Amino acid sequence: MPSPFSYSEYEQIIHHLQATSTILDYSKVNQDTNEFCVIRHDVEFSVERAHDLAIFEKHQLNLTSSYLFQLRNNCYNICSDINIGKMHDILALGHSVGLHLHFGLLEDESQLIDYILQEVELFQKLTGIKTDRFSYHRPTASALKQYHQIEGLINCYSDIYFNYFESCPENLPVKYYTDSRHIWQHGHPLTNTDKKIQLLTHPYSWTQEGLNNFDNFSELLQEKHRLMKQSINNEISTFPVQLLR
Ligand SMILES: [Zn+2]
Numbered sequence: 001m002p003s004p005f006s007y008s009e010y011e012q013i014i015h016h017l018q019a020t021s022t023i024l025d026y027s028k029v030n031q032d033t034n035e036f037c038v039i040r041h042d043v044e045f046s047v048e049r050a051h052d053l054a055i056f057e058k059h060q061l062n063l064t065s066s067y068l069f070q071l072r073n074n075c076y077n078i079c080s081d082i083n084i085g086k087m088h089d090i091l092a093l094g095h096s097v098g099l100h101l102h103f104g105l106l107e108d109e110s111q112l113i114d115y116i117l118q119e120v121e122l123f124q125k126l127t128g129i130k131t132d133r134f135s136y137h138r139p140t141a142s143a144l145k146q147y148h149q150i151e152g153l154i155n156c157y158s159d160i161y162f163n164y165f166e167s168c169p170e171n172l173p174v175k176y177y178t179d180s181r182h183i184w185q186h187g188h189p190l191t192n193t194d195k196k197i198q199l200l201t202h203p204y205s206w207t208q209e210g211l212n213n214f215d216n217f218s219e220l221l222q223e224k225h226r227l228m229k230q231s232i233n234n235e236i237s238t239f240p241v242q243l244l245r
Helices: 007-020 047-061 081-092 109-127 141-146 213-235
Strands: 036-043 066-069 096-102 133-137 175-178 196-201
Touching: 007 047, 007 196, 036 047, 036 133, 047 066, 047 081, 047 213, 066 081, 066 133, 081 096, 096 109, 109 133, 109 141
Parallel strands: 036 066, 036 196, 066 096, 096 133, 175 196
Antiparallel strands: none
């Protein structure tokens, strides 16, 4: 058995979902689609890990999916030239790129649709990427229950792909697998028998070798530390070389 949260486990999951359902892009699914598995990756802390997973999906699994990035995350900068380059790489691999919407600057939830439209427009201006899709970051129950439909945009939480639930019921019309918090709290996709599925992963949770929650965050912090040192060193000649080690 591959280690949990390793790339080999991810490969097994994809093969199992291909055997039990049909992997499709969100844009190919409508109310009449009887069998689908839509796959999205919400990018929380590491554009680098999202980029790595996107390459693995395309080159090893011949799979394309959706990568959704935050504008308001304090752990990465979506506007940096390096990150914009990585997002364009992901697009060039054939994946879709979109917005993972943070509710932080939303003052009044009755304004949610306007907020989504503004954030999508800003995302497009800042990245140069035209997108047709978004997902919510840590959404409220009321936002989920409204299944907002917006012309020209795919809401990954619209009722074609998702059914709101409070505790995890059996027999939802669409089965929802998510690795949030490094746990498959609504069931493991390797046990899937459903035909209508949404799979959500968070690329920061996935590594080649597969790490437990503690080791994963520990490794992630080291990666970010190395990147921060390189980034500062690239901008200023006085950065002490001994700190680069
Ligand atoms: Zn999120």
